[in-house]
Amino acid sequence: MKVQVKVSQDAMEAHMIVSAEPNEEISKEDLLSQLKSHGVVYGIMEDAIENIVKSKIFDKPVLVAVGKKPVDGKDGQIVIIKPEQTEDGQSIADKGKIDLRELPARMRTIVKAGQTVAEIIPPTEGEEGRNVLGRVLKPKVGKPPQLKLGRNVRLIEDGKKVVAAVDGILIAATDGTIDVNEVLNVQGDVDYSTGNIDFPGEVRIKGDVKPGFTVKAKGDVVVGGVVEAATVVSFEGSVSALGIKGREKGIVKAKEEVRAKFVENAVVEAGKAVIVDGPITNSQIKAGEKVIAKGSKGVIVGGTISAGFYVEAEEIGSELGVSTHVEVGVEPEERERMKVLKAQLELDRENLSKLVAVYKTLKEIMDRNQGKLPPDKIELFRKVGQSMINLRNNIELAERELEEIQRRMREKYMFAKVIARRVLHPGVEICIFDKRYYNDKSLQKVLLVLEDEQVRVGGYSGDSEV
Structure with a gap:
């Protein structure tokens, strides 16, 4: 018997060629001994050896050993964690009708402070290999991920x-940088390409906010163009825009200030001030402190203007006598509460009057029947009496609240005023606290204040507050 063992150049395979007479006896142990004598000690395929012996495979190369290649380590990764909910607050899995204005918002990843935004998967070392000669083959170790911490992010849990x-x-970014930006920049218009925006920081828009779209932000909203029949809200900051065209749709609202070059047919609300560098036309304006139309074009024409302390414009009303209503001396929310209380008092007093009439009728029946009522009237009598007690309590509480609001407002807004720097036109109704003045003629440079429980009209020669 003659045995040849051939090891491949990379020592990852070994072949055996056995030469023997047809009737010559060979054994598995002999062949294994031959492999060992040639240095082949790893990856031996004993089934192949047994097959040579059993099937008498002579004078042919047979693969009898195979090495194990090393497994290189995997490079580290940065895995971005997508939130289960999108900017619009809907679950990604939600089904049903989809508003096309909401679709682009689902592409923006909005995160909260403390939220995990990425996981760092470290590289692996890989697995060692071995050739048929028993030599250990080292793997390539994986490379660490290229992480660059940008703004407003930090590492936890040991990186x-x-x-x-x-x-x-x-x-x-593609270079591995991770940022959380507190400012959302929109390079063009807010339209179907951007979708509605609901952002926990500041929003800056270079273009317009198109009709029907909504922009909500925790911080300031700055619009380089026009807000047109759209809704723009700043929950903790201010809103500024080139102009506001309401077309009797949408609203612009801010906790602090709203500023624009013009306001037209719009609803605007601000916790502090609405300041317009131009005209305010046919609009509903509410401000906790003041409303000012600045400049030579700063006129207020039509609509209702409500402010806590101060309303000022170059002109108020128009030569055509357009109905214009101006209210100062009560915060818009307080004024609304007073309206609700007055309406509720009127309704409660009316209902109480009706119940008193029913109660008297039942009392008359009792008097005629020696203090007794028919069985079907006893429960009614009890309910009427209890309802009268409840209504009287409600009326008393509402009257107290109304009186308290009025007292507080008198003290707080005793210096409230309305200024027309050039002209107060006829057709303008002024309300300072709860006193009203209707102007029926053109007045030049006017200052209106509350004095001795009356609206006093005087001359104006001062400077604007802004």
């Missing part, structure tokens, strides 16, 4: 996770 330090929009 295994990245969390947001603030509320904002998650931005993951």
Whole structure:
């Protein structure tokens, strides 16, 4: 018997060629001994050896050993964690009708402070290999991920996770940089390409906010163009825009201020001030402190203007006598509460009057029947009496609240005023606190204040507050 063992150049395979007489006896142990004598000690295929012996495979190369290739380590990864809910607050899995204005918002990843935005998966070392000669083959170790911490993010859990330090929009760049931006920048218009916006920071829009769209932000909203028949809300900051065209749709609202170059057919509300560098036309304006139309074109024509302390414009009303209503001396919310209380008092007093009439009728029946009522009237009598007690209590509480609001407002807004820097036109109704004045003629440079429980009209020669 003659045995040849051939090891491949990379020592990852070994072949055996056995030469023997047809009737010559060979054994598995002999062949294994031959492999060992040639240095082949790993990956031996004993089934192949047995097959040579059993089937008498002679003078042919047979693969009898195979090495194990090393498994290189995997490179580390940065895995961005997508929230289960999108900017619009809907679950990604939600089904049903889809508003096309909401679709682009689902592409923006909005995160909260403390939220995990990425996980760092470390590289692996890989697995060692071995050739048929028993030599260990080292794998390539994986490379660590290229992580670059940008703004408003930090590492936790020994560098295994990245969390947001603030509320904002998650931005993951191709170079491995992770940012959370507190400002959402829109390079063009808010339309179907951007969708509605609901952002926990500041929003800056270069273009317009198109009709029917909504922009809501925790911080300031700055619109380079026009807000047109759209809704724009700043929950904790201010709103500024080139102009506001309401077309009797949508609303612009801010906790602090609303500023624009013009306001037309719009609803605007501000916790502090509405300041317009131009005309305010046919609009519903509410401000906790003041409303000012600045400049030579700063006129207020039509609509209702409500402010806590101060309303000022170059002109109020128009030569055509357009109905214009101006209210100062009560916060818009307080005024609304007073209206509700007055309406509720009127309704409660009317209902109480009706119940008193029913009660008297039942009492007359009792008097005629020696203090007794028919069985079907006893429960009614009890309910009427209880309802009268409840209504009297409600009326008393409402009267107290109304008196308290009026007292507080008198003290707080005793210096409230309305100023027409050039002209107060006929057709303008002025309300300071609860006193009204209707102007029926053109007046030049007017200052209106509350004095001795009356609206006093005087001359104006001062400077604007802004």
